[in-house]
Ligand SMILES: NC(=O)C1=CN([C@@H]2O[C@H](COP(=O)(O)OP(=O)(O)OC[C@H]3O[C@@H](n4cnc5c(N)ncnc54)[C@H](O)[C@@H]3O)[C@@H](O)[C@H]2O)C=CC1
């Protein structure tokens with residue numbers, strides 16, 4: 001069995017590639033970073049180091065890498081005979097890999113079983129987004145192309161930080177915890193062999209619980225930490241005020257999750273406690289700059305802050321802590337992150353109400369609008 005995985009970065013090697021290897025697949029990594037592709041091809045194995053309580057090493061073998069920028073045809077050829085195609089490139093990059101997957105499906109024999117396509121990104125229904133990009137390319141030919149693939153949404157959860165200096169080859173340091181939930185309906189019973197994943201009938205509660213708890217909490221910690229001048233995620237949560245603010249934010253998202261999906265208060269309290277312990281793992285070399293990256297994406301309408309806050313406001317639930325977190329996100333300033341630079345430029349040049357709608361998609365009249373305008377106005381006063 002063969003899997004083509006797009007994005008040989010942190011989650012690609014440290015999680016998706018590892019679980020595909022454990023499922024018995026030969027893994028072909030496709031990436032655009034030439035030094036990374038070369039480094040992978042220079043090795044016959046790499047080790048995933050899970051650090052912290054319950055950690056340990058796992059060796060991955062049976063992989064190679066292709067450079068999809070220098071040799072897109074090689075990726076097309078691999079896809080034509082693969083069983084599985086996965087991605088971990090970032091939600092905004094999906095549209096750039098859609099043409100390669102489309103070409104791979106066109107080249108694929110209709111006699112083969114369908115290619116299982118699964119986008120493993122921190123975004124709701126990322127595989128649907130990828131499928132829609134491919135369908136747009138196929139136009140009238142879409143039914144024939146669609147018949148050669150199964151598109152299934154997924155939720156992936158494992159903290160894979162920026163990698164420590166001096167680590168061997170393409171080894172990856174990760175946390176011990178992981179969860180990969182995949183919707184099973186599209187496979188009509190013929191689910192791929194991935195023992196580390198679990199297949200579920202309805203992915204929405206899983207992906208929303210994950211995005212609105214793990215990712216809301218992690219990014220909140222990053223923004224509060226960055227504002228306080230703290231570098232490491234675990235150090236940020238050692239600050240009692242930051243810990244309290246993150247807890248309050250997650251209590252608000254839990255209230256939304258209970259209302260939307262019927263989770264019990266107890267199970268979400270346990271889930272929150274577990275994820276806070278994961279963030280506090282002192283052996284993970286994770287920084288506020290990595291976890292806070294791309295603040296414009298994170299502040300967008302259906303993402304980890306504005307998504308649950310808008311729903312909470314519509315239901316008359318509390319949003320005070322979430323708005324405080326948005327305030328911290330608006331202060332995220334680093335020259336190394338193009339979205340952080342753009343956000344600060346927007347804050348300097350754009351009137352508050354226009355900025356709220358542009359960045360968060362929330363319009364005047366929505367019950368969250370005034371709170372967001374107040375958060376922006378406060379940040380603009382700090383910058384003045
Ligand atoms: N790192 C983490 O802890 C987690 C990350 N994720 C998600 O996984 C995705 C990737 O995140 P990371 O692995 O942390 O990022 P990363 O930056 O380590 O890896 C992304 C990789 O994609 C490659 N890439 C960029 N454009 C490409 C293209 N057109 N074709 C092929 N490869 C391309 C990059 O060169 C890089 O190697 C994101 O959507 C993130 O939200 C999800 C759960 C956990």
Ligand SMILES: O=P(O)(O)OC[C@H]1O[C@](O)(CO)[C@@H](O)[C@@H]1O
Pocket residue numbers: 122156157158159160214215218219290291292293
């Ligand atoms: O690109 P994003 O959305 O920050 O994704 C990475 C995040 O996902 C997580 O792995 C949580 O699953 C966090 O480690 C990390 O902050």
